[in-house]
Amino acid sequence: MVxxxxxxxxxxxxxxxxxxxxxNHKESAKGKLILWYSGVTASAxxxxxxxxxxxxxxxxxxxxxxxxxxWYSFLVSLVSLSVFKAYRSKNILTIGLIMASVxxxxxxxxxxxxxRFLMPALQSPWFIPHVVSxxxxxxxxxxxxxxxxxxxxxxxxxxxxxxxxxxxxxxGFALLTLGMLLGAYWAKFAWGxxxxxxxxxxxxxxTWFFYLLVIHIHRYxxxxxxxxxxxxxVALWVLLITWLGIKYLPSASQSIHVYGG
Amino acid sequence: MGNQFKKKPLWLWPWGFLExxxxxxGLWVLAFFLELFVPLSLFPKLGFPTNAIVLVTILSLxxxxxxxxxxxxxxxxxxxxxxAIPSISLFLFSIILMGIIPQIGHGMGxxxxxxxxxxxxxxxxxxxxxxxxxxxxxxxxxFPITLKNxxxxxxxxxxxxxxxxxxxxxxxxxxxxxxxNQNEIAWYGTDKNxxxxxxxxxxELQKFEAQFYQPRLALMGSKTFFPESEYDLNSNPSIKIxxxxxxxxxxxxxxxxxDSTFIDARGVPFTGPAAMIQVFDSNGQTxxxxxxxxxxxxxxxxxxxxxxxxxxxxxxxxxxxxGSYAKIYSKKSSSVNQCLIEVNKPFRVDGWWIYQYSYDxxxxxxxxxxxxxxxxxxxxxxxxxxxxxxxxxxxxxVLINDSKK
Numbered sequence: 001m002v003x004x005x006x007x008x009x010x011x012x013x014x015x016x017x018x019x020x021x022x023x024n025h026k027e028s029a030k031g032k033l034i035l036w037y038s039g040v041t042a043s044a045x046x047x048x049x050x051x052x053x054x055x056x057x058x059x060x061x062x063x064x065x066x067x068x069x070x071w072y073s074f075l076v077s078l079v080s081l082s083v084f085k086a087y088r089s090k091n092i093l094t095i096g097l098i099m100a101s102v103x104x105x106x107x108x109x110x111x112x113x114x115x116r117f118l119m120p121a122l123q124s125p126w127f128i129p130h131v132v133s134x135x136x137x138x139x140x141x142x143x144x145x146x147x148x149x150x151x152x153x154x155x156x157x158x159x160x161x162x163x164x165x166x167x168x169x170x171x172g173f174a175l176l177t178l179g180m181l182l183g184a185y186w187a188k189f190a191w192g193x194x195x196x197x198x199x200x201x202x203x204x205x206x207t208w209f210f211y212l213l214v215i216h217i218h219r220y221x222x223x224x225x226x227x228x229x230x231x232x233x234v235a236l237w238v239l240l241i242t243w244l245g246i247k248y249l250p251s252a253s254q255s256i257h258v259y260g261g
Numbered sequence: 262m263g264n265q266f267k268k269k270p271l272w273l274w275p276w277g278f279l280e281x282x283x284x285x286x287g288l289w290v291l292a293f294f295l296e297l298f299v300p301l302s303l304f305p306k307l308g309f310p311t312n313a314i315v316l317v318t319i320l321s322l323x324x325x326x327x328x329x330x331x332x333x334x335x336x337x338x339x340x341x342x343x344x345a346i347p348s349i350s351l352f353l354f355s356i357i358l359m360g361i362i363p364q365i366g367h368g369m370g371x372x373x374x375x376x377x378x379x380x381x382x383x384x385x386x387x388x389x390x391x392x393x394x395x396x397x398x399x400x401x402x403x404f405p406i407t408l409k410n411x412x413x414x415x416x417x418x419x420x421x422x423x424x425x426x427x428x429x430x431x432x433x434x435x436x437x438x439x440x441x442n443q444n445e446i447a448w449y450g451t452d453k454n455x456x457x458x459x460x461x462x463x464x465e466l467q468k469f470e471a472q473f474y475q476p477r478l479a480l481m482g483s484k485t486f487f488p489e490s491e492y493d494l495n496s497n498p499s500i501k502i503x504x505x506x507x508x509x510x511x512x513x514x515x516x517x518x519x520d521s522t523f524i525d526a527r528g529v530p531f532t533g534p535a536a537m538i539q540v541f542d543s544n545g546q547t548x549x550x551x552x553x554x555x556x557x558x559x560x561x562x563x564x565x566x567x568x569x570x571x572x573x574x575x576x577x578x579x580x581x582x583x584g585s586y587a588k589i590y591s592k593k594s595s596s597v598n599q600c601l602i603e604v605n606k607p608f609r610v611d612g613w614w615i616y617q618y619s620y621d622x623x624x625x626x627x628x629x630x631x632x633x634x635x636x637x638x639x640x641x642x643x644x645x646x647x648x649x650x651x652x653x654x655x656x657x658x659v660l661i662n663d664s665k666k
Contacts, residue, residue, distance in 0.1 A: 001491065117474050117579050120604035174655035181648045190605045192436070192616050192636045194644060195427060197379060202360040209353045216349065220342040241360075250363050 002049070002056040009049045010104040016042035017077065017097040024093055036085075039097060043077040046104075050074060059118040062131045066107050071132075073103035075139040079168075083143065087164055095146045126186030133179035134204075138239060140172035141211065145236035152229050162225055165232070166218050173211045180204055199249065203242040210238045274334040281338075281347030288390055289351060292382035293371065300369035301382045309639070312429035319392060323400045339394055340401035348387075348394040355387040388428060395421045412657035419650030422643055430640030438618060440632040441466040446590070450635055460635060462613050465588040469620060469631040473578035475514075476534050476555055478507060481564075482571035494536060504543050507573070510550075511537040518560045523552050530627040533557035536575060538565065558623050578625065584617055585631040602633065613637050 020039035023031040050070060054061050061067040080096020083089050144165050151161050183204075184194040195201060214231050217224060241249070272280060295301075307315065326336045338344055359378045367377050374381035399418045402410050437450025437458055446465040452458050475494050480486040480502045492498035494512040501507075516535035517526035526532040535554035542548050548567060553575040556562040565573040584603035590596070593611040600608045607616045614636045621628035 003490075117477075118581075120580055120582055123582075124605045171659050174659045177651055177655045181652060185645075185648065188614075188641070189607060192607070192614065192634050194641075197359070197364065199360065199364075202356055206353065206356050206360050209349060209356065213346065213349050213353065216342055216346055220346075249361060 002053040006049070006053075007108055009045060010108055013042040013046045013073075014101045014104055016045070017101050021094050021097050024090055035093075036081075039077065039081050039093070043074060043081060046070070046074045046077070059123075060128050060131075062128065063118060063122065066110060068131070068135065069103040069107050071135045072139055073100040073107075075136050076100045076103070076143060079136075079139050079143050083168065087167075089147070089161075089164060091150055091161070092143055092147045092165075095150055096143050099142070099146065121190045124186055124190060126182055126189070130179055130182040130186055133175050133182060137172050137175035137179055138243060140168050140175060142236060142239060144168035144172060145232045145239070148229050148232040149236065152233070162229060166228070169211060169214060169218070169232075173208075173215060176208055176211065180208060200242070200246050203238075203246060207235075207238050207242045210235050274338075276334070276338040277343050278346060281344045282350070284344070285347040285351035285387075285390070288386045289354070289383070292386040295382045296369070296374045297371045300374060301385060302369040302374075302377075302380050306432035307429070309429075309433050312432055316425050316429060320396055320400075323393070323396045326397075327400045336397060336401075339397035341398075344394045345398060348391045352387040352391050355384050359384070388424065392421060392425055392428075395424070408657075409661070412654055412661060415650045415654030415657060417654075419647045419652075419654055422647035422650065426640045426643035426647060430638060430644065433639055435637040436634065438632055438634050439464055440630055441587075442630045443467075443469065446588075460613075461592040462610060462615070462635065463590040464615065464633055464635075465590070466585055466631050467588065468586040469583070469628050470585070471583035471620060471626040471628065472581045473625060474581050476578040477576045478502060478536075478538075478553075479574050479576050480505065480571055481574055482569075494534075502573075505548065505567075506541040506543075506545075508539045508541065509536055510539055516554060516560070518552075518554065518563070523554060531558040531624055533560060533625065534575065534578065535560075535563070538573070540565070540567065540573065556623060557625075577622070580625075583620060585633070587615075587631075587633075589615060612639060 016038045020035045020042070023035035023038070050061060062071065076096050077100040080093045080100070083096075084093040147165050148162065151165075183201075187196065188194040210231075214228065214235055217228055217231065221227070269277075271283075323336075323339075326333060327340075330336060355378065358375065362375050362378070364378060365376045367380075368374060369377065369381065374383055378384045395417055399414055399421060402413050402417070404410070435452075435458075437452050437460065439447050439450040439460070441447045441464050443466055446463050448460055448463040449457050450460050478488055478500060486503040488500045488502050488507075490501070492500050492509075494509055497509050497512070499506055499508050513523055513525050513535050515526045515529060515532045516523040517529060517532050518535070523535040523537070533555050535552055537550075537552050539550040540548040549565060551565045552563055553565050553573055554560055554563045555575045555577045562574070564575075567573065582603070584601055584606075586599075586601050587608075589598045589600060589608060589610055591598075591610045591613070596610065598608070598610060602608050602615055602617045604617050607614045609615070616634040616636070617631070618634040619632040621630060
């Protein structure tokens with residue numbers, strides 16, 4: 001059973017990512033090579049694990065919180081490595097890989113193995129694209145927000161890097177839109193309504209409108225760096241509530257989206 | 262923003278963000294008092310064609326304003342980001358309230374409406390303000406046709422179409438559940454309020470089919486524990502739950518309870534699964550043994566109590582698949598269709614969507630009825646058009662932003 005290998009695989013992946021983070025802050029040509037290959041190998045290893053696990057349990061591994069964390073970990077690492085490759089953004093790489101490692105650590109502590117059960121409503125071709133778009137969107141947007149938070153707290157000024165960080169918000173927002181619309185389209189087939197105002201849906205909509213606000217301020221109030229940076233940090237909280245915090249809210253008593261486990 | 266606030270006195274044209282936010286707050290306060298004195302729930306929902314006329318009127322007014330008074334400062338403010346940001350903020354505020362306060366779906370006035378925001382002025386006003394500012398922005402930017410304007414229009418008009426079709430669509434939607442016994446026909450359904458309504462379609466249930474996963478064991482106490490790994494009950498597995506090991510001695514997918522034991526009841530309808538188990542502690546000592554079974558129409562649930570006060574249960578099996586072979590009759594097209602309706606695979610006829618909804622949970626695969634949800638939502642095509650526009654617009658936004666590098 002593939003799940004039995006999770007802990008050794010996760011520990012190896014975390015180790016390789018930490019090696020990558022270490023060399024990210026060393027100035028040497030060799031270090032650059034090591035950081036890149038170590039990071040990529042780790043993500044590839046995790047990717048292979050996900051695929052093998054998927055085959056093993058014969059259903060998409062996206063049902064439990066623990067399973068979504070593996071995906072986040074994988075996708076956040078991919079996003080931060082690609083952003084690093086494209087823009088040489090060291091902060092995003094460090095934050096991204098540390099965040100990805102934290103997800104895996106949480107999974108080592110709380111594996112929440114759930115087996116092969118998959119309720120009929122989730123057995124849909126739209127399930128995977130819906131969840132993957134959302135997870136990718138969350139990964140991209142969280143990387144952008146975390147990176148803004150990092151620069152505003154460590155440097156006190158956000159001006160220089162904000163434009164670069166904001167570049168991530170647009171693809172992130174497009175993915176968020178895609179995930180939401182795929183979900184709505186699927187919901188019409190599975191539950192009869194494209195939108196049911198379930199607490200998770202309300203928070204997904206709040207997240208969407210929040211980033212919409214951020215985008216409008218970025219485009220039309222270009223000098224308001226501080227306001228934008230603050231909103232980006234608040235946006236991260238909104239995103240976290242949507243993903244993790246719903247079940248702690250008074251409004252969550254009836255939600256079809258609260259993860260198993 | 263600060264500079265604009267200081268430069269000119271309030272309410273002097275051109276309006277800026279501050280006026281926008283004051284309008285937003287004003288609208289919310291107005292909505293609050295309206296809800297307090299004349300709750301929205303007191304008014305009938307605007308059905309077709311009134312709702313369509315209202316929408317077309319809003320849009321036509323905006324277009325007229327643009328054509329007749331192209332230099333109108335009010336219109337330019339409405340179409341600008343100076344009203345858009347306040348309007349997004351107001352809408353955000355109203356949905357954040359909805360996200361925090363439990364929505365029970367009924368209630369009016371203050372504070373009742375806070376638990377039923379969708380049916381109150383407190384949601385309607387922010388939504389209409391957004392439809393107006395969004396609509397003005399679209400009308401203002403449709404022409405000239407440039408790539409940037411096309412992307413802008415797709416994004417903004419797409420959202421406008423979704424929001425407006427969703428708003429008016431909610432009042433024209435008909436939804437009912439229809440429970441049909443095997444070999445019977447039902448022309449009637451039950452709506453959300455529990456009233457029986459006649460439908461222009463009928464469902465004849467020919468056969469209901471369901472498959473189930475094996476039932477799961479659970480250890481219930483102040484905290485519930487589930488098995489740590491996958492198992493097949495047919496192969497007499499040894500299962501770890503919390504600090505216990507459960508040895509399955511015998512598993513009967515269909516069992517019938519006698520006084521002291523369970524007997525194999527394969528082929529007997531309405532029977533359910535049972536298992537004979539022996540429980541060991543971490544030292545390998547036997548704690549207890551006995552039968553456990555899930556609740557069915559013919560057997561009571563049997564749990565196995567442990568000396569520490571907890572108990573082992575065989576949970577009701579989870580459905581892997583369920584679907585109904587049915588004949589659907591439609592008055593409008595005088596058609597009869599033979600179909601298989603499954604979860605995620607509704608059948609569509611004359612604007613009606615028929616969903617597999619439920620069945621007799623206690624009978625499982627032996628259920629003698631199947632229940633369906635039927636939904637008529639005439640505004641759905643418009644929603645899909647809105648979706649498509651937003652997707653194209655989103656793609657355009659990413660590509661345009663990418664090319665700016």
